[in-house]
Amino acid sequence: MAEYENDDDGFNHSVNPCSPHWGHDREPSRLELWSCWYGNYHGYVAMIVCSFGVLANILNIVILTKKNMQTSTNCILTGLAVSDLMTMSSYLPFAYHFYVMFPGPVTNPEKNEFGWMAFMMFNALFTATTHTISIWIGVVLAIFRYIYIRLATEGYIKCSMPRAKIAVITVYLCSIIICIPNYCSLTLVEMTDRNTNRTFYMLKSVNKTNEASHMLMNINLWTYAILAKIVPCLLMCIFGGILLFTLHLAKRKGALLHKHNRVSDSFRNRMREHSRTTRMLVAVILLFLVTELPQGILLVISIKKSSFFLEVYTPLGDLMDAVALINNSINFVLYCSMSKSFRDHFIDIICCFCHYHKKQPYMLGKRSRATESML
Numbered sequence: 474m475a476e477y478e479n480d481d482d483g484f485n486h487s488v489n490p491c492s493p494h495w496g497h498d499r500e501p502s503r504l505e506l507w508s509c510w511y512g513n514y515h516g517y518v519a520m521i522v523c524s525f526g527v528l529a530n531i532l533n534i535v536i537l538t539k540k541n542m543q544t545s546t547n548c549i550l551t552g553l554a555v556s557d558l559m560t561m562s563s564y565l566p567f568a569y570h571f572y573v574m575f576p577g578p579v580t581n582p583e584k585n586e587f588g589w590m591a592f593m594m595f596n597a598l599f600t601a602t603t604h605t606i607s608i609w610i611g612v613v614l615a616i617f618r619y620i621y622i623r624l625a626t627e628g629y630i631k632c633s634m635p636r637a638k639i640a641v642i643t644v645y646l647c648s649i650i651i652c653i654p655n656y657c658s659l660t661l662v663e664m665t666d667r668n669t670n671r672t673f674y675m676l677k678s679v680n681k682t683n684e685a686s687h688m689l690m691n692i693n694l695w696t697y698a699i700l701a702k703i704v705p706c707l708l709m710c711i712f713g714g715i716l717l718f719t720l721h722l723a724k725r726k727g728a729l730l731h732k733h734n735r736v737s738d739s740f741r742n743r744m745r746e747h748s749r750t751t752r753m754l755v756a757v758i759l760l761f762l763v764t765e766l767p768q769g770i771l772l773v774i775s776i777k778k779s780s781f782f783l784e785v786y787t788p789l790g791d792l793m794d795a796v797a798l799i800n801n802s803i804n805f806v807l808y809c810s811m812s813k814s815f816r817d818h819f820i821d822i823i824c825c826f827c828h829y830h831k832k833q834p835y836m837l838g839k840r841s842r843a844t845e846s847m848l
Contacts, residue, residue, distance in 0.1 A: 508788035509578075515791040516572020519798060521555070523561040523568065526802025530558040533805055535816045545637035546621075549614050550804075552641035553757075556606040557801035559599070564798065567596045582666065585673035594676050595661050601655055604797065605648040606700040611761040612705045613640045615712035618754050622719050651700050654693035696777045702769030706762060713758040720751055753811035757804060764800040768793055 501509075504779035537547040571593065617640070621632045654825035661674050678690070773788070775782035807814040 479495055483754040499511065502784060502788075504785065508791065510571070511810060512791055513576055515795060516568045516576065518795055519564060520573065522795065522798045522802055526561040526798065527558060528566070529594070529802050529805035530561070533808065534558070535806075535822070536815055539818060542814065542818065543634065545617060545634050546614070546750075547633045548634055548637040549610060549617060549641060550808075552644070553607060553610045553614070553804070556603045556610065556645075557804070560603040560607070560801050563596050563603075564794075566595065570790070580671040580673065580675075582669070582671040584677065587661070587674050589678055590674040597659065597676075598652070598656055601701075602648055602652045605619060605651055606645055607801065608701065608705045608761055608765055609644045609648060610641065611758055612708045612712075613644060614754060614760050615709050615716065619712045619775035620713055620752060621718075622716070622751070627715050648701075651696065654689070654696060658690065658693055691776070697774045698769060698776060702765060702772060706766045706769055708736045709758050709762055710766075713755055713762070714752055716755050716758075720748060744776075747813055754838075755786045756807055756811070760800050760803065764796050769799075769848055 534551055536542060537551045538556065570589055575581070616634050617637065621629075624631055658679055659676055660679055663672060663678050665672055666677055770782075771786050775786045809819060815825070
């Protein structure tokens with residue numbers, strides 16, 4: 474992993490477990506040895522995932538912002554795609570330099586020159602912010618879908634496009650505010666190699682020697698753990714559970730109506746698209762929970778017990794980063810597999826890219842159909 478001293482700074486994973494955090498009084502654990510082994514491959518894994526994710530999220534943005542795909546739900550999904558794109562665009566050069574070009578726990582003037590270490594600090598703070606944005610957009614997505622289903626006929630009004638835009642902008646601004654203490658937590662320290670007398674830099678936590686700075690650091694950690702991890706995960710659990718229950722009720726109601734032949738084919742198709750969209754959004758929410766909830770729990774334990782941070786949280790840092798990156802890139806696959814409108818637009822883009830012109834234009838449907846399939 475990329476090496477910088479982080480102490481108890483639990484929301485930045487890039488602490489090197491292979492540098493002697495172990496000390497001289499004990500042997501490394503199996504988890505720590507596994508972390509060092511995986512660290513040799515993490516850069517390549519991250520670069521593959523990020524390369525796919527950058528392309529996938531660009532396609533998400535292009536498709537979801539097309540004129541006949543502009544719905545409130547798609548607006549929120551576009552905000553999610555933008556934040557995921559920023560995360561992986563920043564992580565890609567970071568993984569290349571600190572994992573591929575200079576693998577392992579090596580500290581030298583070439584690897585730790587000022588420019589790259591400044592970028593490491595930027596990446597740590599920037600990705601923490603974009604990651605916070607993504608998870609809160611997941612919460613907004615769950616709430617909007619719940620309101621749309623709960624209010625039925627008034628759903629289009631309550632979940633309008635202007636309100637969706639306001640919600641996304643609010644998430645971006647509030648996430649930046651939440652991470653402000655994080656921006657003040659790291660600093661670059663100039664050091665000199667005793668053998669070569671060359672200068673290099675290390676990324677360290679701010680001075681925590683006095684009681685006031687230590688208290689501020691704890692407040693920072695608790696703020697991030699609660700507002701960027703625990704609370705959004707709890708909200709997604711609540712609204713995700715409600716959506717699953719709603720799906721179950723809709724399925725039972727549809728089966729009952731079908732049994733008595735009380736529904737038309739058009740209504741049945743509309744309900745099928747409605748349920749498919751809800752399942753797709755629930756899948757997005759569940760991916761967030763699988764990724765973020767374990768991290769939140771581990772982070773809270775790390776704040777309470779510093780040895781847990783060094784012995785468990787730090788060795789799992791690369792793995793948690795990899796899982797988070799996969800979550801940032803997988804939505805494109807979900808949209809293609811669960812939304813016909815999204816698939817149609819994607820196929821149309823492929824056809825245009827390949828300069829393949831059909832005799833009849835590819836039919837993408839009216840705005841109302843896009844609304845039914847994606848909202």
